[in-house]
Amino acid sequence: xxxxxxxxxxxxxxxNGHLIRIREEVDPYLEMAEIHRxxxxxxxxxxLFERVKGSPFPAVSNLFGTLDRSRFIFRHTxxxxxxxxxxxxxxxxxxxHPLKNLMLPWAATKALxxxxxxxxxxxxxxxxxxxxQITCWPDDGGPFILLPQVYSEDPKKxxxxxxxxxxxxxxxxxxxxxxxxxxxxxxxxxxxxGRHHTHAIEKxxxxxxxxxxxxxxxxxxxxxxxxxxxxxxxxxxxALAGRRFHYKKEGGHTLSADADFCIVGTVDPSAVKxxxxxxxxxGYYSLTHPFPFLTVEKVxxxxxxxxxxxxxxxxxxxxxxxxxxxxxxTGPAVPDSIPGVSAIHAVDAAGVHPLLxxxxxxxxxxYGKQKPREILTLxxxxxxxxxxxxxxxxxxxxEDESCPDIHDERAFLIHILERxxxxxxLHFQTQSTMDTLDYSAEGLNEGSKVIFAAAGDKKRTLxxxxxxxxxxxxxxxxxxxxxxxxxxxxxPPFSDHTTGEASAxxxxxxxTHIDAPGIALVxxxxxxxxxxxxxxNFLWTTFTRSNPSxxxxxxxxxxxxxxxxxTGPLIIDARRKPHxxxxxxxxxxxxxxxxxxxxxxxxxxxxV
Numbered sequence: 001x002x003x004x005x006x007x008x009x010x011x012x013x014x015x016n017g018h019l020i021r022i023r024e025e026v027d028p029y030l031e032m033a034e035i036h037r038x039x040x041x042x043x044x045x046x047x048l049f050e051r052v053k054g055s056p057f058p059a060v061s062n063l064f065g066t067l068d069r070s071r072f073i074f075r076h077t078x079x080x081x082x083x084x085x086x087x088x089x090x091x092x093x094x095x096x097h098p099l100k101n102l103m104l105p106w107a108a109t110k111a112l113x114x115x116x117x118x119x120x121x122x123x124x125x126x127x128x129x130x131x132x133q134i135t136c137w138p139d140d141g142g143p144f145i146l147l148p149q150v151y152s153e154d155p156k157k158x159x160x161x162x163x164x165x166x167x168x169x170x171x172x173x174x175x176x177x178x179x180x181x182x183x184x185x186x187x188x189x190x191x192x193x194g195r196h197h198t199h200a201i202e203k204x205x206x207x208x209x210x211x212x213x214x215x216x217x218x219x220x221x222x223x224x225x226x227x228x229x230x231x232x233x234x235x236x237x238x239a240l241a242g243r244r245f246h247y248k249k250e251g252g253h254t255l256s257a258d259a260d261f262c263i264v265g266t267v268d269p270s271a272v273k274x275x276x277x278x279x280x281x282x283g284y285y286s287l288t289h290p291f292p293f294l295t296v297e298k299v300x301x302x303x304x305x306x307x308x309x310x311x312x313x314x315x316x317x318x319x320x321x322x323x324x325x326x327x328x329x330t331g332p333a334v335p336d337s338i339p340g341v342s343a344i345h346a347v348d349a350a351g352v353h354p355l356l357x358x359x360x361x362x363x364x365x366x367y368g369k370q371k372p373r374e375i376l377t378l379x380x381x382x383x384x385x386x387x388x389x390x391x392x393x394x395x396x397x398x399e400d401e402s403c404p405d406i407h408d409e410r411a412f413l414i415h416i417l418e419r420x421x422x423x424x425x426l427h428f429q430t431q432s433t434m435d436t437l438d439y440s441a442e443g444l445n446e447g448s449k450v451i452f453a454a455a456g457d458k459k460r461t462l463x464x465x466x467x468x469x470x471x472x473x474x475x476x477x478x479x480x481x482x483x484x485x486x487x488x489x490x491x492p493p494f495s496d497h498t499t500g501e502a503s504a505x506x507x508x509x510x511x512t513h514i515d516a517p518g519i520a521l522v523x524x525x526x527x528x529x530x531x532x533x534x535x536x537n538f539l540w541t542t543f544t545r546s547n548p549s550x551x552x553x554x555x556x557x558x559x560x561x562x563x564x565x566x567t568g569p570l571i572i573d574a575r576r577k578p579h580x581x582x583x584x585x586x587x588x589x590x591x592x593x594x595x596x597x598x599x600x601x602x603x604x605x606x607x608v
Contacts, residue, residue: 003073003216003241004216004258005214005215006060006216006217006306007306009063010060013073018069019047020039020047021048022597023603024051026049026053028055028132028134029133030137030590031590031594033136036061037311037313037586038594038604039062039604040065046069047060047061049061052132055130055307057301059306059308062310063220064221064318064321067321067324077240078325110239110241110244111235113245114247115247115248115249116247116257119248119257120257121212121258121262121300122262122300123300124301128296128299131145131299132309133173136313137586138585139277140277141274142171142173142175143172144171145172146309147308147310148211148212148213148223149212149223149256149259150168150170150185151163151164151211151234152193153196154195155196155203156203163232164229164232164233165234166223168186169187170186170211171184171186175274175288176273177273182273182294182296184275184293185275185293186276186278187291204269206269208264209264209267210264211263211294212261212262214305215256215258216237216241219256221237222236225326225329226330226387246258251264259302260301260306260308261300261301261302263300265297265298267293268293268295274288274291275290276289279584281317283315283544284439286437286581314584315352316348316536320348338382340361340374340377340378341359341378342399344356344357344388345358345406345409346388346391347409350542353390353438354391354543355395356382356391357395357413359397359406360379361398370455371456372425372453376451379396379453392435392447392543392547393449395412397455413483414485416454417460417485418460418461419454419459422554425453426450428448430549431549438544439581440544440545440546447549460520462518462519463518465481470487473506473510475503476489476492476524477490479528482531485518486520486521488538489524491503491575493526494577504573505553508554508555509555512556512567519568520569521571523574524573525545525574526576546574551573553572554567554571555568556568
């Protein structure tokens with residue numbers, strides 16, 4: 001079935017055993033988030049919170065908590081939308097599979113937004129303070145709207161077909177925001193709303209913004225879909241919902257008629273206020289910075305409104321399902337978007353943007369494929385492609401019969417490390433941009449990138465076990481093999497740049513003068529046992545806590561004609577540093593309260 005509202009989805013999920021109810025009153029301050037995290041970790045059902053302390057509205061979370069449930073929600077429309085994408089990439093597929101594509105014209109008609117006279121979302125009004133004030137982590141700056149659909153139109157070319165609807169962070173209260181009147185609007189670099197904001201500044205006019213919450217689940221997914229600027233998210237929302245996006249114009253604002261809530265207001269083009277901190281999807285807090293804010297004019301809601309939310313933190317989390325669905329839809333388009341690139345994989349366990357893996361063709365010299373050539377050109381194309389431009393680490397391999405599945409991160413990294421020439425195949429971009437949420441560099445949105453490129457035959461055999469006679473200088477201890485050829489080492493704490501860099505360089509000097517057969521990469525960490533315990537720990541520690549230009553060292557390092565390389569092993573300093581944002585840690589007292597709900601007689605008994 002398709003859904004015209006969030007409540008229809010909730011009823012359908014409960015009917016089919018995909019949802020549980022929490023009947024006890026639950027505090028939106030930390031408790032609801034902890035319940036969500038526990039149910040998600042157990043791969044449990046969606047959660048309907050019937051009684052939210054301080055709010056008259058029920059709330060639902062974990063709707064997309066498993067990939068199977070996400071597919072269930074979109075079971076009648078997802079395959080048609082996937083075929084629409086395939087048809088755009090390869091129009092000849094329509095001729096190869098005519099019967100399979102009979103419904104595509106019907107699906108395409110649902111992409112055209114429909115203006116309506118009556119809107120269920122306008123049945124009632126409320127205030128910001130009556131909405132569920134969900135705070136997820138102890139040091140968050142206040143409650144946040146956690147599945148917003150933030151809608152704006154270009155002041156220079158208004159209209160719904162040129163609109164943007166993205167999932168940007170909305171701080172509901174706290175800091176210096178005037179209660180019930182202002183809320184924070186945090187958007188990161190490379191977002192289309194930034195273009196609208198820029199045009200508002202150029203015209204000297206306020207930017208009208210609408211924040212939709214709820215409605216058909218397809219609307220939520222559309223807000224995270226990385227679409228070209230020429231394709232409005234409302235069109236994708238209609239196609240995926242199997243129901244045209246219904247909207248109404250009111251007081252100069254655009255309202256999603258089927259949303260559960262709609263908050264409308266304006267952004268002063270030149271005004272900012274402190275926003276944050278916020279526990280974010282890299283597993284750390286994003287800190288307080290000046291961002292635009294919305295001056296709220298009205299808060300609308302349906303009579304039967306349900307407040308949907310999610311909880312982010314160290315991956316994997318519920319938004320991992322979004323990433324998997326996005327890959328299913330956009331993966332086939334990669335070769336068409338970047339000719340020569342057959343696959344790109346943003347690694348969820350590393351926080352998505354910090355680490356990209358890629359496969360590309362190597363055809364520049366068909367008779368000599370033993371070193372990267374064309375894939376270096378492709379690597380730069382990838383780093384200039386949409387959200388891929390936010391990556392810090394790009395591991396790219398020349399595609400051949402020896403290449404493993406790009407989604408097998410362990411096998412793919414081994415493949416790269418076996419074939420790289422460290423004197424030649426590392427390529428840095430310094431003084432570059434970085435994801436707004438990444439604090440491994442010292443400035444907001446500032447950082448560096450590095451390309452690890454590999455082509456040709458194996459150049460080394462990686463150690464499958466930790467060498468018994470491995471030698472480390474004083475202060476370095478507890479070596480653990482994270483994967484073949486990769487050693488995690490506990491290093492002295494990084495107290496300041498002078499001593500921190502000196503200690504990393506001391507290890508590089510030490511490794512230059514000893515024999516370390518089979519060791520390609522050494523990663524410095526604060527807790528080597530933790531970092532090496534699982535592949536997820538290794539990826540998270542190594543790639544979220546390092547800035548390539550500052551934190552990569554190497555044994556036998558040289559700079560020749562401005563190209564840095566080393567004889568190896570390579571060293572990545574992934575220790576926590578003074579400028580890093582703190583990691584996310586739960587409140588023990590809240591954890592104890594949630595424990596009670598897990599006991600016999602509690603709503604969570606048997607689910608976690």
